[in-house]
Amino acid sequence: MANKPCPDCAALVIVGNRGNGRCATCYGGGKTGTIADDIAGGKPACRKCGGSGRCPTCRGQGVLSVAEIRQRPHANAELNPFDDKEAIRLRCPNCGDVDWFEWHFLGKLRDPLCGHEWYANTGIYTGKQIRAVFQLGGTLVKYFKHGISGEGAWIARGMSYLVALPLGIGIRLPVGVVMIPIQAIVAHNSHKPQWSPENRPSVVASKPANEPTRTRSSYTLLMTS
DSSP states (O other), X not given: XXXXXXXXXXXXXXXXXXXXXXXXXXXXXXXXXXXXXXXXXXXXXXXXXXXXXXXXXXTTOSEEEHHHHHSOTTTTOSSOOOTTSOEEEEEOTTTOOEEEEEOOGGGEEEOXXXXXXXXXXXXXXXXXXXXXHHHHHHHHHHHHHXXXXXXXXHHHHHHHHHHHHHHHHHHHHHHHHHHHHHHHHHHHHHOOXXXXXXXXXXXXXXXXXXXXXXXXXXXXXXXXX
């Protein structure tokens, strides 16, 4: 089967008509961040490639089959292929294909190929809310620790955890507690069962209440009269 250059690689290799196999976010370095991260102790691993430096779509090969490009180029990506968007890898309940789908408000998802729209189940949404709680706490801890140095810095860093982490949890946790039941109601009400012969309503013919019951002998009498 013919191959095409991977559209998600950092650059295109003209000779050979292929991608360079490097992650487009970190350009193959495996780390992303700013000068402030270098000062704070080092840049974190790239979220898209997980620090490997390889393109997660083609896994460093630089090419994809024509069928993969036409259908789902991100289906085999190990990490979120959308740089600035929240996404989740699930199986579409309509067509059954596994792919990365963009995460919208209240966990709404849409398959761009088959057009099916649905909401993530409440368990997944709850996990996302718990993760967001600790992410905010971690962000505040990093903010409080920034610039701390010198003698007694370990005490200040310890205080940052004691103050910033509970503060972040206290701010974000009530939001999650309110949003989880709302999402559960919306997801439940949006569920529409698929039509099938098994759930087709049955029609039972009934005779009028005032119609007399006719036996075999009565029909014989009518035919002979």
